[in-house]
Amino acid sequence: MERNINLFVSLVFGMLYALTSQSQVGKVEVTTNAAGHFELHRNGVPYYIKGAGAKDHFDLLAKSGANSIRIWSTNNGSFLDSAHQHDLTVALGLYVRPERSGMDYNDEYAVKGQIEQLKNEILKYKDHPALLVWGIGNEVDLRYSNFKVWETIETLAKFIKEVDPNHPTMTVIAGVDPSKVYHIKKHCPSIDILGLNVYGSIENAGANLRKFNWDKPYIISEWGVNGPFEAKTTSWKAKIEPPNGVKADQRKRRYKELIEKDKERCLGSYCFLWGQKQESTATWHGMFLSNGKPTEAVDVMQYCWMGEWPASRAPSITDIHLDAKNWQKEHRVAPSTNVTLSLDYEKNNNKNLEFSYLLFPEAFSSKIGGDRQETPEKISLEIIEKSKSGIIFKTPKIKGAYRIFAYIKNFHGQCSVANIPFLVE
Amino acid sequence: MKLTAQIALGALVYFTMSCGSMQDVRLYGPSKSTSAFEKFPYKILFTSSEEDGLWGLKNNACKEISFETTNSYIGKDHLHIKWNESSCKYIGIGLKWGNYKGKNLWPILATAAIELRVRIDSGALSNVPMFFILEDYGGNQCRTKINYLDLEGGKIDTEWRRIRIPFQAFNYEKRGVNMGNIKELRLEFQRKGDLHIDNIVIVPHTHNYAHTEDTFTKIFDTHPIQIGEGKEYWWGINPKYSSNIQFGSSFKNESVIVDLDASKKKAWDTFGFSPYQWLRVDLSSIYTTSAITFKVKAAELPKIQAMLFAYSGKKRKLQKSLNENHFIERESGVFEAYLPLKSLVGYEDFRWDVLKEIRFKIMSDEPFEMGDFRLIEFRGNPKKPTKWRGI
Numbered sequence: 090m091e092r093n094i095n096l097f098v099s100l101v102f103g104m105l106y107a108l109t110s111q112s113q114v115g116k117v118e119v120t121t122n123a124a125g126h127f128e129l130h131r132n133g134v135p136y137y138i139k140g141a142g143a144k145d146h147f148d149l150l151a152k153s154g155a156n157s158i159r160i161w162s163t164n165n166g167s168f169l170d171s172a173h174q175h176d177l178t179v180a181l182g183l184y185v186r187p188e189r190s191g192m193d194y195n196d197e198y199a200v201k202g203q204i205e206q207l208k209n210e211i212l213k214y215k216d217h218p219a220l221l222v223w224g225i226g227n228e229v230d231l232r233y234s235n236f237k238v239w240e241t242i243e244t245l246a247k248f249i250k251e252v253d254p255n256h257p258t259m260t261v262i263a264g265v266d267p268s269k270v271y272h273i274k275k276h277c278p279s280i281d282i283l284g285l286n287v288y289g290s291i292e293n294a295g296a297n298l299r300k301f302n303w304d305k306p307y308i309i310s311e312w313g314v315n316g317p318f319e320a321k322t323t324s325w326k327a328k329i330e331p332p333n334g335v336k337a338d339q340r341k342r343r344y345k346e347l348i349e350k351d352k353e354r355c356l357g358s359y360c361f362l363w364g365q366k367q368e369s370t371a372t373w374h375g376m377f378l379s380n381g382k383p384t385e386a387v388d389v390m391q392y393c394w395m396g397e398w399p400a401s402r403a404p405s406i407t408d409i410h411l412d413a414k415n416w417q418k419e420h421r422v423a424p425s426t427n428v429t430l431s432l433d434y435e436k437n438n439n440k441n442l443e444f445s446y447l448l449f450p451e452a453f454s455s456k457i458g459g460d461r462q463e464t465p466e467k468i469s470l471e472i473i474e475k476s477k478s479g480i481i482f483k484t485p486k487i488k489g490a491y492r493i494f495a496y497i498k499n500f501h502g503q504c505s506v507a508n509i510p511f512l513v514e
Numbered sequence: 515m516k517l518t519a520q521i522a523l524g525a526l527v528y529f530t531m532s533c534g535s536m537q538d539v540r541l542y543g544p545s546k547s548t549s550a551f552e553k554f555p556y557k558i559l560f561t562s563s564e565e566d567g568l569w570g571l572k573n574n575a576c577k578e579i580s581f582e583t584t585n586s587y588i589g590k591d592h593l594h595i596k597w598n599e600s601s602c603k604y605i606g607i608g609l610k611w612g613n614y615k616g617k618n619l620w621p622i623l624a625t626a627a628i629e630l631r632v633r634i635d636s637g638a639l640s641n642v643p644m645f646f647i648l649e650d651y652g653g654n655q656c657r658t659k660i661n662y663l664d665l666e667g668g669k670i671d672t673e674w675r676r677i678r679i680p681f682q683a684f685n686y687e688k689r690g691v692n693m694g695n696i697k698e699l700r701l702e703f704q705r706k707g708d709l710h711i712d713n714i715v716i717v718p719h720t721h722n723y724a725h726t727e728d729t730f731t732k733i734f735d736t737h738p739i740q741i742g743e744g745k746e747y748w749w750g751i752n753p754k755y756s757s758n759i760q761f762g763s764s765f766k767n768e769s770v771i772v773d774l775d776a777s778k779k780k781a782w783d784t785f786g787f788s789p790y791q792w793l794r795v796d797l798s799s800i801y802t803t804s805a806i807t808f809k810v811k812a813a814e815l816p817k818i819q820a821m822l823f824a825y826s827g828k829k830r831k832l833q834k835s836l837n838e839n840h841f842i843e844r845e846s847g848v849f850e851a852y853l854p855l856k857s858l859v860g861y862e863d864f865r866w867d868v869l870k871e872i873r874f875k876i877m878s879d880e881p882f883e884m885g886d887f888r889l890i891e892f893r894g895n896p897k898k899p900t901k902w903r904g905i
Contacts, residue, residue, distance in 0.1 A: 198723035
């Protein structure tokens, strides 16, 4: 008798759990509104993606007005749980190995193994309440030669359609071109949304999609400032990075004038990167510094998402000079000589600002597509004189390529950063 | 019962049972063949530290290697490696495998695999950043990684899970590795991890997966060739958003009517198409003797810039602005354009085996139609295309 009661109670609780977890699964679908514009609906309500590529700082992200994060793989399921706790949804990446990592799409063994592994991941996460959309592959088209990769994308998208009717499918490409659009349209009919990682090419992305006859919606899956791969380089191949202030203006304009304005096709966006990573420099794409402090890019994103600036704003470095020549020029200096680094900046109502400077050897890297890069070790910087607008420092004794970084921080730890590469010869 | 009686009874039972299980023996039957796998002498790579079968065991900032005696799969101990590549370029260990004797894997290549057991201390993983490398005596290396299909249970967890690495999975052909003279096996580790490894052996294994051929290249090696056939391979034409460029019908094959709205000219002044279904088009055997030709129906010659794109290579774009030297008026208001490929600046550096796209930018406001694109033989002076008598 007692055993029967236990069984009955277990059954009731099991059913209740099943019902509860079912109700937590958000139903997300692509639909069109009365104006014929594409919209994403979550639980029947229009859902415009205000998102960021993020694995951290979720609290500040939510406070800044974002509603979603994008992650690139299923390696760490705790990101979904953490996002859910912050009421953020997730564009969940399924890591499809790009050809440039050594994957051979003519190798049936490798292809089938990858598909089966990812199917397992799909089953694992399909009912997670934070899941918004599947991101099947990231930049598999970057320097690829084997179009068979699209068959893998379709196999996975089709599988998702079979097992998960609640979440749309997206594949993410590195910039848009007519051949990619053609291949995705032809080989991947189960893909609902095109994800575009666009930096400099965001300027024409929406128009180009229409020209290339992409007739479904899109998400700007990565965007930000022009990437290192689009930057001017010095004659010694060092990338020239704009100061934070210049980058902040670029971000704001791109969001307001390009992303937000395409109401017809664009379902939203994920800015890159709500965090920090080394990509040519330690500060190129990251909106945070390696010590976790936010830069002015965070303020800009709040302005974009909420329409208002935060009460406390970071200072903003708008220009940086080495011996009176600004960041856009080449800087060649002699060893062990005194040179002047000066900054133009806006205080943004901050009374007291803290300045700091760091020197690094140049980090040359041949990696592409956001592939992992090594961070160089900082080297000793001999500061001769400090002022409110910069420093005089002694150049290194050893000839070579270097990069000097200037940081301004306010009382709350909000920062702005700029750097200049220079050659000691 | 006495002991002798017991022995006698036992012997009787034994012989009676043995007679029942006797089998026929043929005097001249086929000799028992030994399979290639059975003949292969180097089947054990690692079962315990006693074998002295490893190198690269010295600990450093990036790897910590130990032989643990508890919870081994086989033998008195097993290998435990923790790694973090943050400050190292390479983390690996090597297996001397038969004390570095040259191993001929050809006879067992299709029928055998490396097998090992792995586990972690807690949790579960579907993969670890670990690579398997075979090195031949010429120093050539081929590699592969753990495949989900041959990972027992589809995960690595606290149980000893079996992993198989089929020899066929190594990219030996691509890397030019001599599988007839293999020196050693290396295990390479990337990023960060913590893994217990035991019982690395060679086992029989059937690998039922093929290596398929590339079918995404179209070779053009004769003339003439109609190019851009099929409207689905064109772009820049989308009446929903612009009427600047629309498909026309004046010519036998695909054509476009161009009538730029001067006020919106910048946005929709370009169109393009794939020479063949957005495949890689290989013109490498004919590009030096080829020209693109097309027809134009216009009151006056339009200003057109032609561009060619390749899928890969250092120089991916060639371009040329057409002028009156590229056109012949065949009848009133109908022109033929000729663009020899050798006339494009930088054509020597262009990957003609991976041609992607032909694109046109229109710089005239007057309406016209252009189409019927072909690749024809051209052996004249590239600088004076219309002077060649062959056209």
